[in-house]
């Protein structure tokens with residue numbers, strides 16, 4: 001299988017940073033080949049007729065494209081995920097997050113998993129194939145928000161988040177006030193994010209090209225997972241490298 005990642009370091013210091021902040025960016029990690037193959041695969045997903053209700057091709061992206069399916073068990077991806085979660089992992093979902101020019105972005109939110117059990121981790125691995133500028137489909141985060149393990153964060157604007165959920169909250173390790181951070185990343189960037197981190201996405205500008213992105217999510221088994229979008233047939237499918245990873249528990 002072709003390499004998807006260039007050389008990188010993710011050791012104890014980087015893991016500690018992820019645990020402290022809630023996300024960790026690996027700028028330009030994707031190989032040129034992976035960037036090209038991902039762009040092709042994500043353009044394929046975008047070209048498929050969509051059912052607006054269930055939004056199947058995007059939500060179940062790996063079930064609609066062989067290249068995306070093949071990455072679920074890619075040794076480099078699994079190695080990175082195990083550096084975060086430890087040995088015992090399960091695949092959770094693969095969602096295409098393409099945002100064409102004019103896309104509205106996403107409101108502020110967090111996600112659930114093991115809300116009352118800190119031993120259970122859930123990590124999203126975002127592949128920002130062509131990167132993004134903060135004001136053009138950019139991901140925003142609140143460093144430290146993940147430590148609250150609050151699956152119910154929701155706000156329609158930065159202001160609403162600041163005056164609502166964030167008001168009076170501090171980073172639980174430093175005592176410093178929480179703050180919104182807008183990210184900008186170069187093409188080929190991979191971002192790891194703990195599931196409880198507050199995040200939102202700024203709108204993609206009218207006239208901008210499509211922001212190509214796909215997320216692969218993995219977790220420690222132990223609880224039901226709301227985001228586990230997968231058809232019955234897909235769970236049974238033999239995917240090279242993903243043996244034993246497809247089941248819920």
Ligand SMILES: O=C(O)CCC(=O)C(=O)O
Nearest residue numbers: 097106139199201213215
């Ligand atoms: O589109 C993005 O950059 C983030 C999408 C998102 O919030 C998610 O997949 O959980």
Ligand SMILES: [Fe+2]
Nearest residue numbers: 109110111199
């Ligand atoms: Fe999200």
